Amino acid sequence: MRSIWTQNIDIRKRDCLKENIETEVAVIGAGLAGILIAFQLQRAGKKVVVIEGNRIASGQTSHTTAKITSQHGLVYHRFIREVGEEKAKQYALANESAIDEYRKLIKEEKISCDFEEKCSYIFSDDEMELQEELEAVNQLGLSAELVRRLSIPISCTGAIRFDHQAQFHPIKFIKAISESLTVYENTPVTSVEGHRIKTKGGEVQAEKIVFATHFPFINFPGMYFARMHQERSYVLALKGAGQVDGMFLGEGKNAYSFRNYGDFLLFGGEGHRTGENKGGGRYDALRKKAKELFPDSEEVAHWSAQDCITVDSIPYIGNYTSEKNDWYVATGFQKWGMSHSMVSAMILRDLICGNENPYSEVFDPSRFVTKDIKNIAKEGGVAVKGLVKRVFQLPEETAMGLPKGHGGVVELEEEKVGVYKDFDGKLYVVDIRCPHLGCQLEWNPDERSWDCPCHGSRFDYHGKLISNPAQEDIYFE
Numbered sequence: 001m002r003s004i005w006t007q008n009i010d011i012r013k014r015d016c017l018k019e020n021i022e023t024e025v026a027v028i029g030a031g032l033a034g035i036l037i038a039f040q041l042q043r044a045g046k047k048v049v050v051i052e053g054n055r056i057a058s059g060q061t062s063h064t065t066a067k068i069t070s071q072h073g074l075v076y077h078r079f080i081r082e083v084g085e086e087k088a089k090q091y092a093l094a095n096e097s098a099i100d101e102y103r104k105l106i107k108e109e110k111i112s113c114d115f116e117e118k119c120s121y122i123f124s125d126d127e128m129e130l131q132e133e134l135e136a137v138n139q140l141g142l143s144a145e146l147v148r149r150l151s152i153p154i155s156c157t158g159a160i161r162f163d164h165q166a167q168f169h170p171i172k173f174i175k176a177i178s179e180s181l182t183v184y185e186n187t188p189v190t191s192v193e194g195h196r197i198k199t200k201g202g203e204v205q206a207e208k209i210v211f212a213t214h215f216p217f218i219n220f221p222g223m224y225f226a227r228m229h230q231e232r233s234y235v236l237a238l239k240g241a242g243q244v245d246g247m248f249l250g251e252g253k254n255a256y257s258f259r260n261y262g263d264f265l266l267f268g269g270e271g272h273r274t275g276e277n278k279g280g281g282r283y284d285a286l287r288k289k290a291k292e293l294f295p296d297s298e299e300v301a302h303w304s305a306q307d308c309i310t311v312d313s314i315p316y317i318g319n320y321t322s323e324k325n326d327w328y329v330a331t332g333f334q335k336w337g338m339s340h341s342m343v344s345a346m347i348l349r350d351l352i353c354g355n356e357n358p359y360s361e362v363f364d365p366s367r368f369v370t371k372d373i374k375n376i377a378k379e380g381g382v383a384v385k386g387l388v389k390r391v392f393q394l395p396e397e398t399a400m401g402l403p404k405g406h407g408g409v410v411e412l413e414e415e416k417v418g419v420y421k422d423f424d425g426k427l428y429v430v431d432i433r434c435p436h437l438g439c440q441l442e443w444n445p446d447e448r449s450w451d452c453p454c455h456g457s458r459f460d461y462h463g464k465l466i467s468n469p470a471q472e473d474i475y476f477e
């Protein structure tokens, strides 16, 4: 189902690339991050083109809850402990300045995108955690308060409130700012070598290349697959649930998200690592909770989101690697793609234009601290588990035994394949090996998709690629 953002709004279609071109900067990826990066660079006087494998905003930008905030969970106490006060402050101020930049840009460009200033709240049952976070944000100079009563029907010990945060309509916004940009849609990149981007229709020769593709698809150098995984979460748009006064997210057992858009309440939760949704039931669990909290509400839409999670919860924004001076990356936004997209746009604009940016250091993709070794090993461990399954796991089902509307790994002509049986009994067979690095894909019953537990690539039941880092489909031949 389409999210409420994409219903009734169409972004102007662009041609695919059909010739060889040259430019100063090429941005790969036309989600919010890619478009904002291109927009800021163009404003700074650079000649920029954007290359997109699908359509503008066809990925995660259409599936967000669209909160613009510097409050990303109860993170600041941990950040001060793990990366130090100075870098924690850079993180906070970068995101605060992203909110200001949205405000300024929307006013200057007269963009009608339902931008509204709101308070942001993170609620929890852990008093000590709340107190520590309050102390941390005060130490960083952010204005925050610990409050005990909330306008949502969830009981909790308290919440940290940040004032002057915001929410908006992401598709109305991206439609407006992409208007003046040169974007080539339906132009998947087949390879990138040095300053040359190859596609089926032509090549782009660029002095600088920005990878803004949600999850970077070049494995070496960079090895982003070893330091990031992906997580999914689910959203319901409810009618008749009333108004909540702000944007809310829970920590711990009540990890639910709330915000209004007009008369609708966007209610989210039920997150899990991509590729780990055996048995499904995520939407049903969310619906059950929605009925309990908002008995008079009615569902009008549902959708899901996918987020890149880094080992230290801080995005990678900057040079792709120290070996590639003219390649840049923006990825690993956790669940905060709106504010981190703008942070990326401001940092990469400054780096590419040769200007200092006061907040870039904390996001430097080349950072590596001792504690990361443990987490990187953990990411690798999950990936190895996926690879081992590919080799040793026996098929769970036979194609004949699969119930209608279900998918599973089966043996077909002595080969292990993925099969989905639709409600008419028709079988759809796919290659079960992820084309990224070969892990075994898992059936996701909630989305009727094949998801990779290693780095989060996803495919529909026909075998068509939905989410990278994989670059190819998994059609069975």
Ligand code: FES
Pocket (backbone or CB within 6 Å): 225, 434, 435, 436, 437, 438, 439, 452, 453, 454, 455, 456, 457, 468, 469, 470
């Ligand atoms: Fe990396 Fe599947 S996404 S192996």
